[in-house]
């Protein structure tokens with residue numbers, strides 16, 4: 783697997799002045815975003831090492847690191863590409879129509895998006911998303927982006943490990959439930975999901 787790379791900014795460091803200052807862009811991209819890329823590569827390397835050794839003693843730690851740095855890399859890449867020195871103003875084209883359809887008007891969308899962004903507690907994000915399942919745009923926020931795993935992924939296969947999913951039969955023996963669940967996996971369904979995203 784190739785290592786993740788810090789993407790170049792699609793404009794000069796000072797190109798977003800006066801709205802976004804050069805010094806902040808430099809630090810934010812070269813230091814903060816780079817730390818996510820390095821952290822993601824490290825988490826993937828440690829997980830590969832764990833698979834080789836068959837030693838998953840630190841799995842919780844590395845899964846958290848994978849989600850934290852993976853989402854950080856994905857969201858920062860989106861953030862840089864979402865801005866342009868020639869940006870601003872009202873939306874045009876498809877997104878303008880979808881915003882009108884889903885939020886009533888650009889003005890009401892903008893108010894909701896700004897309110898959501900300002901209200902995020904601590905560090906986080908406001909994100910305009912398209913939910914293919916619901917076939918609509920949504921404004922979502924992330925207070926801790928690692929809690930939402932890697933933004934942008936397409937779920938393919940899931941096991942429900944909430945206690946309600948197994949407690950009647952397995953009580954506290956979650957590992958036995960998970961082991962038996964493997965006998966039920968519908969790989970044709972997983973393949974069909976891969977087909978829909980063109981993998």
Ligand code: MN
Nearest residue numbers: 810814815858
């Ligand atoms: Mn940031």
